[in-house]
Amino acid sequence: MPDTRVTVWNEFVHEQESETVAEIYPDGIHGAIADALEERGFDTETATLQEPEHGLTEDVLAETDVLTWWGHTAHDEVDDAVAERVVEAVRDGMGLLVLHSAHFSKVFKRLMGTSCSLKWREAAERERLWVIEPSHPIADGIDDCIELDEAEMYGERFDIPQPETLVFNSWFEGGEVFRSGCTYRRGSGRIFYFRPGHETYPVYHNEEIRNVLANAVEWAAPSDDRATSSGGNTDPREDIDTSDERTVH
Template sequence: MTQVTVWNEFRHERQNDTVAAVYPDGIHSVIADALDEAGFETQTATLDEPEHGLTEAVLDDTDVLTWWGHAAHDEVRDEIVDRVCERVREGMGLIVLHSGHYSKPFTRLMGTSCSLKWREAAETERLWVLEPGHPIADGIDEHIEIDEAEMYGERFDIPAPDTLVFTSWFEGGEVFRSGCCYRRGNGRIFYFRPGHETYPIYHNESIQRVVANAVAWAAPDDGPTPTFGNAEPREDIDTSDERSVH
């Protein structure tokens, strides 16, 4: 069974009554419960736990890590970021949610600022499916309508996605690349935009379905493990003209 670790800062929910009313037990608990119902084995981790809850043992036992961060990106210790990025390159999946675009793991893996336009005005978002045949869009209608959302607008300073599964239109007129697939090393990464902390977006069944689909897509497969470095020949070769470099 795919093991998922759901990571969350868990700051807003403890400091802001509006956020606490929407996510009384934390955003991570809503996401984890939905993934558990979808058939995944889940555990949670938060910023203020020792090692941010992401010990070597936890990450070694994690097939897919989901990441929600917003106000405390700078507080994530660099040695934990190193650990996460290394696990992604080794094959762990990474699902980056909403304002996690500014997280240290995502910006490092993208190699860009990951900056964008934003506006908080409780406006309608229409999330359009661009690749209906992609596994992450399985079971989703032609679009998902979100009544109240924070606007993210282009330009989104990211590398061109390997596959763009969703794009958003907002009531104010902006558009945004909202569902972006990447591969780094052996690991698959999916960035998914919806999910501001003051709106009940993670309670939306269609959003939960996308996150579950993304976890299934990002989970490591059983392909061969590549090897690197100096390699012995698999067949006999003539080395009579071998030259040494001094």
């Protein structure tokens, strides 16, 4: 875990435009998340939309084991080439944590292949984040549920593929439910979508949420024993005649 390198990405727009958000996250949402992960021993850097190449150059991604992504109002401002670079890095083995409204990011939609649409409501309502798979590493140390006093409601139907594992399921005070903690694999990379984290509520200061983020980073990080495969032209396993010249390659 101490050698795991994490890049915390945030569009960093609300914090610069809203006094309410800036008061809750004076160092940006990325700062709060980075602090939570640094406290738990991870080697953490941050990147934002406003930086050249959004702070996600080829060199940065090559040095990143796990990327966390928070976005909301500026999805369309993410350069397509950078989004595709991130997608390819995930397929090559980089872990990805997709947080809250990043469900609608270019990166997540490309990896899911669906609209990723959902129902929503802002009413500062109570949320119970129920643990569905207590034996999963991401739920390690979490009791039956995490209760948040104020949350933005996300409701079904959430247009995503069937998760590999549903770790958390949410209930909201208004009556809706939502698949709030979903794992996927794309290529050699692991992906975790985690719903909590609206910009006007102090969700990322909650210790249980911070513990989930740390657990998720550890789970998503590449490991030496992770299965990999390679493509391309290959030699036969058996002795055969390979002199066929009809190829156009």
